[in-house]
Amino acid sequence: MAGIERRKLIALAIAFALACALPFFIGNYRVFQFTLVLAYAIALLGLNMLTGYNGQISLGHGAFYAIGAYTAAILMDKAGMPYWMTIPIAGAVCMVAGFLFGLPALRLEGLYLALATFALGVAMPQILKHKSLEHWTGGVQGIVIVKPDAPEGLGLSQDQWLYFFTLAWVVVMFFVGWNLLRGRIGRAMVAIRDQPVAAQAMGVNTSLVKSLTFGVSALYTGVAGALGSIAIQFVAPDSFNIFLSITLVVGVVIGGLASISGAIYGAFFIQFIPNVADQISKAAPWAIYGIFLLAFMYAMPTGVAGFVRILRARLRR
Amino acid sequence: MEQLTHQILSGLATGGIYASLALALVMIYQATHLVNFAQGEMAMFATYLAWALLQAGVPYWGAFAITVASAFVLGVVIERVIIRPVEDSPILVIVIVFIALLVIFNSVAGWIFSYTIKPFPSPFPAQPLFGNSYVSSHELGSTAITLVVLLLLFVFFRFTPLGLAMRAAAQNPVSSRLVGIRVGWMLALGWGLAAAIGAVAGMMVAPTVFLEPNMMGGVLLYAFAGALLGGIDSPGGAVLGGFIVGVLENVVGAYVGTELKLTLALVVIVGVLVVRPSGMFGRVNVVRV
Numbered sequence: 001m002a003g004i005e006r007r008k009l010i011a012l013a014i015a016f017a018l019a020c021a022l023p024f025f026i027g028n029y030r031v032f033q034f035t036l037v038l039a040y041a042i043a044l045l046g047l048n049m050l051t052g053y054n055g056q057i058s059l060g061h062g063a064f065y066a067i068g069a070y071t072a073a074i075l076m077d078k079a080g081m082p083y084w085m086t087i088p089i090a091g092a093v094c095m096v097a098g099f100l101f102g103l104p105a106l107r108l109e110g111l112y113l114a115l116a117t118f119a120l121g122v123a124m125p126q127i128l129k130h131k132s133l134e135h136w137t138g139g140v141q142g143i144v145i146v147k148p149d150a151p152e153g154l155g156l157s158q159d160q161w162l163y164f165f166t167l168a169w170v171v172v173m174f175f176v177g178w179n180l181l182r183g184r185i186g187r188a189m190v191a192i193r194d195q196p197v198a199a200q201a202m203g204v205n206t207s208l209v210k211s212l213t214f215g216v217s218a219l220y221t222g223v224a225g226a227l228g229s230i231a232i233q234f235v236a237p238d239s240f241n242i243f244l245s246i247t248l249v250v251g252v253v254i255g256g257l258a259s260i261s262g263a264i265y266g267a268f269f270i271q272f273i274p275n276v277a278d279q280i281s282k283a284a285p286w287a288i289y290g291i292f293l294l295a296f297m298y299a300m301p302t303g304v305a306g307f308v309r310i311l312r313a314r315l316r317r
Numbered sequence: 318m319e320q321l322t323h324q325i326l327s328g329l330a331t332g333g334i335y336a337s338l339a340l341a342l343v344m345i346y347q348a349t350h351l352v353n354f355a356q357g358e359m360a361m362f363a364t365y366l367a368w369a370l371l372q373a374g375v376p377y378w379g380a381f382a383i384t385v386a387s388a389f390v391l392g393v394v395i396e397r398v399i400i401r402p403v404e405d406s407p408i409l410v411i412v413i414v415f416i417a418l419l420v421i422f423n424s425v426a427g428w429i430f431s432y433t434i435k436p437f438p439s440p441f442p443a444q445p446l447f448g449n450s451y452v453s454s455h456e457l458g459s460t461a462i463t464l465v466v467l468l469l470l471f472v473f474f475r476f477t478p479l480g481l482a483m484r485a486a487a488q489n490p491v492s493s494r495l496v497g498i499r500v501g502w503m504l505a506l507g508w509g510l511a512a513a514i515g516a517v518a519g520m521m522v523a524p525t526v527f528l529e530p531n532m533m534g535g536v537l538l539y540a541f542a543g544a545l546l547g548g549i550d551s552p553g554g555a556v557l558g559g560f561i562v563g564v565l566e567n568v569v570g571a572y573v574g575t576e577l578k579l580t581l582a583l584v585v586i587v588g589v590l591v592v593r594p595s596g597m598f599g600r601v602n603v604v605r606v
Binding site for chain 1: 412
């Protein structure tokens with residue numbers, strides 16, 4: 001494959017083999033947790049495209065995660081659609097929603113976009129609870145989803161099958177994302193972040209690239225939301241509050257802005273750190289998130305991915 | 318008709334609270350061109366402080382004064398210690414620092430004071446004042462306090478040398494420094510003032526929404542909406558915007574339903590930003606290429 005070093009390829013292959021072997025060595029609950037890590041990784045890659053690469057700050061991506069989750073749940077619950085079919089549809093719905101929200105967002109820069117998306121994130125649970133949507137969304141009660149069975153003959157448990165199903169999506173989404181980001185469009189995105197005027201002068205269609213990035217980013221987050229909701233088997237408005245959006249931002253920042261591997265580190269962080277911190281106090285995860293955010297902003301603005309990069313450069317010397 | 322009058326009047330009362338928080342946002346925006354996402358949580362934290370003082374037996378107005386003073390100190394300390402090092406960083410870094418402050422205040426309040434909802438006393442009598450049947454005395458009293466705060470701020474910025482120095486530092490930092498104004502300290506003062514105003518807003522809103530770590534979430538959103546509607550760089554506009562949003566919220570809540578109250582704030586925010594980003598009274602910003 002062009003554009004990728006041999007050493008990296010070997011590392012990727014090892015990581016993939018480890019990821020495939022993992023569910024056979026741990027209990028079902030741990031498998032479920034790792035499935036969520038994979039789903040978060042997709043969402044974080046989506047948010048990273050928008051915030052890390054394109055420089056548009058979104059504090060409301062939990063809303064797109066919610067739209068993806070609800071699309072999948074409603075299609076399965078009301079239309080009786082098989083679970084694997086709902087995921088591309090959830091992605092498509094979110095892409096449209098993201099593109100539409102991205103259009104007015106074009107006029108908003110930096111802080112103002114953060115504000116508008118923040119408002120979207122805060123308002124989302126209320127919109128989901130509203131009476132006119134209750135018939136589909138189930139109101140405050142939410143929707144319960146039946147856990148899909150593994151195809152016969154594989155001998156996998158439900159949790160293991162869901163893990164591999166999600167892993168397959170991770171591979172596809174990361175491959176597409178990697179291709180998108182290293183190519184012409186990816187460079188245009190970075191150019192818009194760093195030098196919007198120069199990018200426009202060079203012939204980049206700024207508004208199209210920006211709103212498309214918003215759409216693609218929402219697509220990734222929506223796919224993640226659909227996968228996550230199938231794993232959790234339940235959607236309810238209050239699980240998609242503003243803190244979900246902030247969690248996603250935390251994941252992107254800790255993992256590493258403008259880095260693909262950062263999405264994976266970030267996903268591990270937001271899945272497992274709260275579990276550890278919960279044992280101290282109910283409030284502790286957020287206090288720790290906050291302190292980590294500050295520490296990273298002051299000491300390591302490139303996140304874990306940047307740290308790994310520096311470490312590797314040091315070791316190779 | 319009577320119901321509408323009632324809605325408008327109580328809308329004005331809640332609007333007063335939004336107006337004061339919007340004013341706090343505008344103060345920081347004017348000085349630093351930043352919107353403080355943690356403003357609501359800082360106010361919430363100050364309100365908990367007041368609650369703890371009241372529990373310890375301090376009389377209401379004593380607790381009020383101590384809370385406002387310590388919120389001021391807290392605001393100054395946050396600016397000097399946490400915001401100062403990232404002042405010149407890209408906007409993303411600063412937004413993330415604000416978000417970090419937001420979650421830290423929220424969780425520390427939950428940690429210390431628990432997440433259970435607590436009643437917070439109002440300093441005003443329970444019976445309506447002057448025998449009217451429209452407004453409760455808390456609504457009337459909190460509106461009066463908002464207006465007093467506004468008047469004090471106006472006098473401070475308009476007629477005192479320190480207020481003039483702060484305005485100068487916000488408008489033209491370089492020239493201000495040349496004439497001997499300590500610009501850094503003016504920013505810290507601005508943060509302190511904003512935190513103090515936020516504390517007043519928190520103590521006024523707590524009797525109606527009850528005290529809990531997430532109480533300011535909705536209020537902050539309305540304050541954003543009010544500040545943007547009036548113009549994020551115009552204090553008078555922000556106050557007017559806050560009142561308008563308060564009335565709008567109550568009237569829409571009464572006739573359309575209360576479930577979409579937060580969505581209304583979202584619509585106002587996005588609407589203003591798209592149609593007229595400078596708000597009603599804000600200055601139009603022209604960026605030089």
